[in-house]
Amino acid sequence: MSTGNAYEALNDAAGDARWAYGTGFADPLAGVDTRLPDGVDGADLGAYCLMLGDDALVMSHRLQEWVTRAPELEEEVALANVALDLLGQARLLLARAGQADGSGRGEDDLAFHREPHEFRGVLLAEAENGDFAHTMARLLVFSTWRLALLDRLRASRDPVLAAVAGKGVNEVAYHRDYAAGWVVRLGDGTALSRERMAAGLAAVWPLTGELFAAHEVETRLVAAGVAVDPAGLREEFGAVLRQVLAAATLDAPPLPVPGAAAGRSGEHTGALRDLLAELQGVARGLPEATW
């Protein structure tokens, strides 16, 4: 900022910069080319955006369930912030999905007017919350995996996915850090907190195999340079988990064996049906409502 007057620089009244607090918000898609990249199948890209978007949407909803129920007010806001970050990612991804697959469905159409079998998120996201330690175990696993994924997705040939990933990396890095802090604190805490942390981890671990299984859509898009191969995330995931669990003085389970891509194929548990009943209830009950 070069002006002839030092006071002008301090008193810059241009735009919203005159506000001392809360300025400089950036649109993550500003200047991003939203056309489909050459040689990429729109239906596949749409399906892939649904996968990553549904992971975020459903995980966000599970975290929102803690609002008014968290052990401390400060933790409640922290969990709500994480949920809002993921909701923001979901909105961009669902909007891209409806655009890429040519259906013209908006983010709300996709969030509120699909049936459970049309959702493409992983089962890890939809499972019940359990207690706080269980939720922290799930958040650590989810954000470690998602951070590894988004980090690689920044190099995607789809400029929108690359931009969403670029925005998401900083967010999810904080989520992982937050969850890891609690896993260490509870694991290396009292006998009771340790027992609950170990139980939460044991409950979550069977759901991790699916995270490293590639659906056929992902396999095709990996070849096209658009998607990230989930199998390639396994080593980094294992290394991070081992490090956190060692600090938490908890036993690290063996690396998950890649399982079937159940959620990616629309095969879900009753937990998702119940979750969607709440998530979609208002939008379906009051179809003319706006907010």
Add this chain to the structure above:
Amino acid sequence: MTGSSWPLYEVFVRSKRGLNHVHVGSLHAADDETALRHARDLYTRRNEGVSIWVVRSAHITASSPQEKDPFFAPSGDKVYRHPTFYAIPDDVPHM
């Protein structure tokens, strides 16, 4: 929600355009590190901050309201402590 057993912390945030840290509020946290995390989550949600300080409230020594007059009234009539005899250029705001 029951009363928190965690100690109270005071939070100071330096905004992007601010030159110093400003007191913005308080929070409960289990330790210094979580206090910093909580401060980030509670007080920089609207893109306000570039730096955060947290300090245990118990570590702050404050002037008491009863001492207000002896502390501050004596400076109330010493107008000569302001440099009012300088001419202020027209383009200098906020003086």
